[in-house]
Amino acid sequence: MQVALETTGYSMLATVSFIGMAGDMVTEQAFDWVFNRPKIVRASETICRLVDDVRSHKFEQERGHAASGVECYIRQYGLSEQEVYKEFHMQVVNAWKDINEECLKPTAVPMPLLERILNLSRVIDVIYKEEDEYTHVGEVMKNNIASLLIDSVPI
Numbered sequence: 001m002q003v004a005l006e007t008t009g010y011s012m013l014a015t016v017s018f019i020g021m022a023g024d025m026v027t028e029q030a031f032d033w034v035f036n037r038p039k040i041v042r043a044s045e046t047i048c049r050l051v052d053d054v055r056s057h058k059f060e061q062e063r064g065h066a067a068s069g070v071e072c073y074i075r076q077y078g079l080s081e082q083e084v085y086k087e088f089h090m091q092v093v094n095a096w097k098d099i100n101e102e103c104l105k106p107t108a109v110p111m112p113l114l115e116r117i118l119n120l121s122r123v124i125d126v127i128y129k130e131e132d133e134y135t136h137v138g139e140v141m142k143n144n145i146a147s148l149l150i151d152s153v154p155i
Contacts, residue, residue: 010048010120011041017116025110033109040107043098044117048124050088050095055128057081096121 015034018026034041053069073084099121103114126144 010045010124011037014041014044014117014120017120018113021112025112030109030113034113038102038107039098040102040114040117043095043102044121046095047092047099047121050092051124051128054085054088 011034015031018030018034037045049069057068057070070081070084070088073079073087074081077084079087099118103111103118107114127141
C-alpha cells in the first residue's frame with residue numbers, strides 16, 4: 001500500500017537545486033535523469049511527503065485544511081490514524097534504505113547531484129523529526145539554525 005506521490009513539489013525542489021551548480025556535472029542528461037523520477041527521487045518524495053503529513057496532520061485537520069495523505073489513507077484502506085502513522089513510518093524507513101542504496105552504487109549522474117536529493121530529505125527529516133517545526137518554529141529549530149549559521153564549526 002504505497003502512497004501516490006507524483007503531485008508533491010519535492011522533486012521540483014530537487015531539480016531546481018541543480019540550477020547554478022558549478023562545473024559541467026549538470027548536463028541535459030542529468031535533467032533527463034531527474035525528470036524520469038529515479039528511485040532516489042521517489043524515495044526522497046516519500047520521506048518528504050509522509051513525515052510532513054504525519055507531523056502536520058492534527059494541526060491541518062483542526063484548521064480545516066484539505067485532506068492530508070493520512071486522511072486519504074484512512075478512507076482508502078479503512079485503517080485507524082495510528083495504523084496509518086505506523087504504515088507511513090515503515091514507508092519512510094524503506095525510502096531511507098532506497099536512498100542509501102542509490103548513494104552507494106554507481107549511478108548515471110555525479111554524486112554531488114545525488115547529495116542534493118539526499119540533503120533535501122535530511123532537511124525535511126530535521127524540520128519534522130519531532131514536531132512540525134516548519135509551521136510552529138520552536139527552540140529546537142532556532143537552535144539548529146543558530147548552530148548552522150551563527151555557531152558553526154570552521155572548516
